[in-house]
Amino acid sequence: MSNQLSIQINIQNDTASITLAGVINEDSNFDKIKNLNLKKYIFDFDKINIINSCGIRDWIKYISELNNAEIIYENCPQIIIEQINMVHGFITSKTEITSFYAPYFCDSCDKETKILLKKAEITNNKAPEKKCPTCSDILEFDALEKQYFHFLGQK
Amino acid sequence: MSIKINIPLKLKIVSLLSTLLLGVVGFYLYYALNIFKEDKAADIYALTLSHSQSLQEQLENIIQTQTSLIDSLNRLSEAGTNLETVISNIVEENPTYLHLACLGPGDSLVESSKKDFEQFQLKENEITYLQNISSDFSSVERKNSSSPYLIFIKKINSLSCKVVSSLDILNSIVSTNEQLESYFINKQGNLFYNVSKKDMKQISHLSKSTLDKFSKRTGVTKLKIDAIETIIAYAPLKNSTIIAITEVAESNAFSAARLLIKKSLYYGIAILSFSIIIGILFAQKITQSLQNLTTSAEIIASGNFYQETAIVSNDEVGTLAKTFENMRLKIIQFMEEMKEKARLENEVKVAQLVQSSFFPEKLISQKNLSIFGAYEPASECGGDWWGYFEQKNKTTVIICDATGHGVPAALMTAAAHSTLNNIILDSKDKYISPSQVLSRLNKVVTMMQTTVQLTALVIEIDHETGELKYSNASHQPAYILRKDQTDTYSKENVIPLLGENYSRIGEKPNSEYADQTFQxxxxxxxxxxxxxxxxxxxxxxxxNQRNFIKSLINSSQFKDVSEFTNGVIADFNQFRQKHPLQDDITFIGIYYSHNSENHTNSFLPGDISIIQNLQDVNNLSPNEDIIVSHLNNKQNIEHIILNKKTNHLIGANSLKLELELNLIDLYKEDPFAPTAVIFYQKEIVTNLEIPTITNEVIERIKKSDSSGINLPHVHLIIEELLSNAFYHLPSNLNHLRGVEIQSPDPIIITLEITQDYLNILIDSPSKESVKEQIVKSIFRGQSEKSPLQQNGGAGLGLYLIYEKAHQMWIIETNDRLGIRIVLERFSRNLHSEERITSFHYIKGNHNV
Structure with missing residues (x-):
């Protein structure tokens, strides 16, 4: 089987910074990041294309084996956020999503653009105001806020 | 109004001429006279010197003559000649000689005198004197300055002679120039002989040193004598103390120059005076012309434009006068045009007033309708018009746009208004449909035989049924803004009333129009x-349309149709700013508020029920094959599980509801038939090919137009469907995952892309019906939202696919299973998310 997931790991003190790239599916091998017994894991999902149903299952299983370590998800693409919102288990009591991409739409340019948001910018499930990088007009948040930010209330 | 002239033009011209002339003449005079003076001075100096020298030579000649005489007498004496006779003869014969005495060797004296001049006979002392003079002695003297005699004494060898002659001998010396005063003076300052000096007293003013200087050499100098600058030329005689002097007062010498200056001045003054006179006359001519022009300007300023400016001149002033005259005529012409324009403007204002009465009151409130119109012409009168009328429980609205704008187009609106009035009258007796309104209007306009045509749209709204009937004569299509599932208006739910578009009003007399309907x-x-x-x-x-639609959506938030219309107009004006309109604008907003949804939607075939809520589900008949649902995905799947007769559940916010209904008909005929050009198709025999296939499809979509297509969703759907297809192969009895699975019958992936959707079909071998399994799997995923903990699939794939899909088609034949996922090309992620997923199940024959 071809393994399309690549994992890069950088361990400093008790923290692992793990960059994932490619596809998380049934063929993904997490051995490289198992049994590290660290206190904190920071997962960068920026380069993840998709995570399919088997990948979700395997990921949830992997996360559950991290033994109460602090887990940070950063730079989550929209597809990951959608999966997180649709499937329980991504977020545990020790998991936090610190940054993620959200869809915005510029009426003037008639184009969608993905904006990286920080969790701290979201208050009351309201998307922060952002400006179009091309024409500087105010962007419209292009998803259902309650639905998209649902993961922030998950534990 | 007279304007004070500070410096008249005449004065300027005369001053200019005078200054110029004065400068030139004055400079010339100064320069020329200086040269003349210097030249004259040189002449004077040369003349006086020459005169002195001439006198000197003349006297020297006389002395020489005397000397020659005595010399002759000496030779005679030495020759032994008796001089007595000789002397006597000389005195007698020569009138000049008055006395001649010679003392020869041995002191022999011989002398002779003319009669009456015996007093000159030598006295004892004179004889002694002569005896004692040295050899070569000579002198010339006069007894005194008044003495009329000249005494010449000379000794040559041993002969001493004394010659007394009259001054006549000196009278040959004359002066030709009256200004020159000449005389002979000796070194001691005693006058020897006055040739032409007028005032002899001045001679005493010559100092010793001056005389001493004069006695040494010839020359010319200038001295001040008695405060008079005098030019003195002096020439001393050789071997004598006598000096010939010529004097001239400097003032007398330059009298010619002074005369010249004087005469030049007189001439200069005369020329200046002449030029001033000419200048005045010339200036007079110019200023008179300008004065006439000023007068003409004042007359025009007072309001009299009909006074001609008469100036005949061939110079710039004449040109100015002609230009002024042209301006006067142009002003008259312009005034006439302004009068005409004012008259026309007045008439247009009246026309504008009349035209404004053709429009209905802005806000019309009716039973289930409220209408609010806005109109602005591009000029005083416009070619747009709208009106309405009511018949029974219907309201008909008509909007027109005449070609062009201004008065011709405005007259056409009058015809439209008049036609409508007639229609209103006729509608009391019989029903008049939108197409009939257009026909009537067309007949009227074509009878007018004008080149102006109209576009027109007529809509009729039935208050009770909500049926909208319309007929369009080449006008802009109306828009219907419709709320979506979330009770909001959006760009995706703006429905243009398209359909047949008929000829313009007035294009041809026998144009035909027909009605179309919309619910x-x-x-x-x-x-x-x-x-x-x-x-x-x-x-x-x-x-453009984009801004217009955006404005419609923005203003749709208002509950009141007048606010809606005003909001749209306000957005337009914000874009417009201060730019003038290029064409008339008319905008009519109509709010329809009647709930007509219990009636059959006219575009849905058969009796298709619409489920608004769960209660509606309970009210459905058991044979509902096709329903339109406003429920959410989970509720819809639940309904499908519970209502096995429902084979087609269509999400109410389908982007193209009619299209989806058409697909039902098509797929019922042949569920695997392509409905568009195949974008991608491949047969797969092993699950190892899934990543490659997936990447291939994604890359190919990226290279074409991927707008409105969510590529991560496409990636996920294809991967999940293909994985599922292999996992559920009849040959994979153990439902293994993570191993290679091969399919004896190929699994076929087919993609179709149109401008409205992306259609993915996974066609795989199957031996049993899996519809129930599929919907249950979806429902489990929706309910539990967690993966199955098993070695096989996670049980989430279909749930994930269903939530992301817009249409899911399950197609079953006796040996194939097709799962078709349709992704509608929403331009907005938000609307894609809001889309209620349609579920379709088709049981058919396999036609590959």
Whole structure:
């Protein structure tokens, strides 16, 4: 089987910074990041294309084996956020999503653009105001806020 | 109004001429006279010197003559000649000689005198004197300055002679120039002989040193004598103390120059005076012309434009006068034109007033309708018009746009208004449909035999049924704004009333028009407008449809139709700023508020029920094959599980509801038939090919137009469907995952892409019906939202696919299973998310 997931790991003190790239599916091998017994894991999902149903299952299983370590998800693409919102288990009591991409739409340019948001910018499930990088007009948040930010209330 | 002239033009011209002339003449005089003076001075000096020298030579000649005489006498004496006779003869014969005495060797004296001049006979002392003079002695003297005699004494060898002659001998010396005063003076300052000096007293003013200087050499100098500058030329005689002097007062010497200056001055003054006179006359001519022009200007300023300016002149002033005259005539012409323009403007204002009465009151409130119109012409009168009339429980609205704008187009609106009035009268007796309104209007306009034509749109709204009937004569299509599942208006739910478009009004007399229908729903907003809005440009950009639609959506938030219309107009004006309209603009907003949804939707075939809520589900008949649902995905799947007769559940916010209904008909015929050009198709025999296939499809979509296509969703759907297909192969009895699975019959992936959707079909071998399994799997995923903990699939794939899909088609034949996923090309992620997923199940024959 071809393994399309690549994992890069950088361990400093008790923290692992793990960059994932490619596809998380049934063929993904997490051995490289198992049994590290660290206190904190920071997962960068920026380069993840998709995570399919088997990948979700395997990921949830992997996360559950991290033994109460602090887990940070950063730079989550929209597809990951959608999966997180649709499937329980991504977020545990020790998991936090610190940054993620959200869809915005510029009426003037008639184009969608993905904006990286920080969790701290979201208050009351309201998307922060952002400006179009091309024409500087105010962007419209292009998803259902309650639905998209649902993961922030998950534990 | 007279304007004070500070410096008249005449004065300027005369001053200019005078100054110029004065400067030139004065400079010339100064320069020329200086040269003349210097030249004259040189002449004077040369003349006086020459005169002195001439006198000197003349006297020297006389002395020489005397000397020659004595010399002759000496030779005679030495020759032994008796001089007595000789002397006597000389005295007698020569009138000049008055006395001649010679003392020869041995002191022999011989002398002779003329009669009456015996007193000159030598006295004892004189003889002694002569005896004692040295050899070669000579002297010339006069007894005194008044003495009329000249005494010449000379000794040559041993002969001493004394010659007394009269001054006549000196009278040959004359002066030809009266200004020159000449005389002979000796070194001691005693006058020897006055040739022409007038005032002899001045001679005493010559100092010893001066005389001493004069006695040494010839020359010319200038001395001040008695305060008079005098030019003195002096020439001393050789071997004598006598000096010939010529004097001239400097003032007398330059009298010619002074005369010249004087005469030049007189001439200069004369020329200046002449030029001043000429200048005055010339200036007079110019200023008179200008004065006439000033007078003409004052007359015109007072309001009299008909006074001609008569100036005949061939210079710039003449040109100015001609130009002025042209200006006067132009002003008269302009005034006439202004009068005419004012008259026309007045008439246009009246026309504008009359035309404004053709429009209905802005806000019309009726039973289930409220209408609010806005109109602005591009000029005083416009070619847009709208009106309405009521018949029974229907309201008909008509909007027109005449070609062009201004008065000709405005007259056409009068015809339209008049026609409508007639229709209103006729409608009391019989029903008049929108197409009949257009026909009537067309007949009227074509009878007018004008080149102006109209576009027109007529819509009729049935208050009770919500049916909208319309007929379009080449006008802009109306828009229907319809709320979606979330009770909001959006760009995706703006429905243009398209369909047949008929000839313009007035294009041909026998144009035919027909009616088309559309079903309104509660809260639908109907918008009619003219193209002046869409086609407006503010110099940089045109307003265009995008801004217009955006404005409609923005203003749809208002509950009141007048606020809606005003909001749209306000957005337009914000874009427009201060730019003038290029064309008339008309905008009509119509709010329809009647709930007509219990009636059959006219475009849905058969009796298709619409489920608004769960209660509606309970009210459905058991044979509902096709339903339109406003419920959410989970509720819909639940319904499908519970209502096995429902094979087609269509999400109410389908982007193209009619299209989806057409697909039902098509797929019922042949569920695997392509409905568009195949974009991608491949047969797969092993699950190892899934990543490659997936990447291939994604890359190919990226290279074509991927707008409105969510590529991560496409990636996920294809991967999940293919994985599922292999996992559920009849040959994979153990439902293994993570191993290679091969399919004896190929699994076929087919993609179709149109401008409206992306259609993915996974066609795989199957031996049993899996519809129930599929919907249950979806429902489990929706309910539990967690993966199955098993070695096989996670049980989430279909759930994930269903939530992301817009249409899911399950197609079963006796040996194939097709799962078709349709992704509608929403331009907005938000609307894609809101889309209620349609579920379709088709049981058919396999036609591959």
């Amino acid at each position: 309104l729903l509660k809260s639908d907003i109907i918008v009619l407008y003219t193209d002046g809005i869409l086609e407006f440009t503010n110099g940089e950009k045109s307003y």
